[in-house]
Amino acid sequence: MHKKQEQILLGHGSGGRLSHDLLKSIILPAFSNPALDELHDGARVLAGGASLAFATDSYVVKPRFFPGGDIGKLAVCGTVNDLAMCGAVPLYLSAGFILEEGLPAAELERIVASMRLAAREAGVQIVTGDTKVVEKGAVDGIYINTAGIGLLQPGADITAKRVKPGQAVIVSGYLGDHAIAVMSERHGLTLPAKIVSDCAPLNKLIQAMLTEVPAITMLRDPTRGGLATTLNEIAGDAGVGIILEESLLPVRPEVQAVCEILGFDPLYLANEGKVVVFVEKEYSDKVLTIMRQHPLAGEACIIGSVTEQPAGQVALKTTVGGLRLLDMLSGEQLPRIC
Known part of the structure; x- marks a missing residue:
């Protein structure tokens, strides 16, 4: 049972437990149907004999511009990636803008230009x-x-x-870069130049x-709530356990250092250009070879x-x-990260 919400809190936008409680207590009961109930990154539907994926997302990131990206690039890449995570080849997007009176027109032009470039990529x-x-x-x-x-790719059944x-x-590469890049810009911190958002379209890799x-x-792309929250969702839906090896987790030393100073856990930090892949072990080497040949997944590992246990949970085997x-x-951990 999920507790009925009395008022909306900032934490309801975290992508974590509060977000799930909000969805399951108010949103999902109102709209329940087979496509929605799958709770994937997008819906898989049939239309006129075609197998389609349909996804939507809203972006409120603060600040609007950050190392490695901006709200426009994030908006295009985020929805492209949601479609790709369903096993689809993305084709067409819509874009809805809510603008505040007084927004500099030059900023809007810059954001729109960034969206154009991301869509082209x-x-x-x-x-x-x-x-x-x-x-x-x-x-x-x-x-x-x-x-x-x-369009869903033939033969793909991602569930x-x-x-x-x-x-x-x-996982396709380093964890936590996006969240730390946004946080550094938000608070005026000076960090190493290599810490930039990983925001990128993953559809061609997928x-x-x-x-x-x-x-x-x-x-699945581990965005809000990070890798740990994403894996908890999958473990719960599949009724399986997932055990991670701490020594194998790819986190930049610079990101780890910032996390230790500020009290963050990189496993819960948002990423905007990473994918988590589940596959039978007999195919894992082939998948890794394909991923490492792509510029967005050179550090895939x-x-x-x-596992069977702990069923519905994720555990970390420490060093x-x-x-x-x-x-x-x-x-x-970090509100308004996407």
Whole structure:
């Protein structure tokens, strides 16, 4: 049972436990249907004989510009990646803008130009949209919603229901870069130049992987709530355990240092250009080879495996030999991260 919410808190936007409670107590009961109930990054639907994926997301990141990206690039890449995680080839996007009165037109031009470049990189078109302007103070400069549709790749069946004990868990690269890059810009911190957002469209990487290895069972990009929260969602949906190896987790030393100073856990930090892959171990080497040949996944590595126990939970095998349970993010480490 999920407690009914009396009022909305900032933590309800974390992507963690509070977000799930909000969805399951109010949103999902109102709209329940087979496509929605799968709770994937997007919906898999049939239309006129075509197998489609449909996804939408809204972006309120603060600040609007940060090392490695901006709210416009994030809006395009985020929806492209949600479609790709469903096993689809993204085709078309919509873009909805809510603008605050007084926003400099030059900033809007810069954001739109960034969206154009990101769409070109992903190979998608922005074909429809909407613009609203509200009074000064009603929003923080600009909020963007993007939605998209894509064609599901033949043979791909990406669902948590296919995640089984014995499968390998792979991540495409360094964790936590996006969150730390945004936080540094927000608070005026000076960090090493290599810490920039990983914001990028992953669809061409995913397409190459699924073309060569259609046996991949699950894909997910660990955005809000980070890797630990994402894996908790999958473990719960699949009814399996997931055990990670601390020594195998790819975290930049610079990001780890910032986390230790500020009290963050990189496993709960948002990423905007990473993918977690579940696949039978017999295919893991082939998947890694494909990933490492792509510029966005050169540091891809196996980080753990699927087990029978602890069912529905995620555990971390520490470097000293202990086993630490990784719960879903319960609060909000960094609000307005995407």
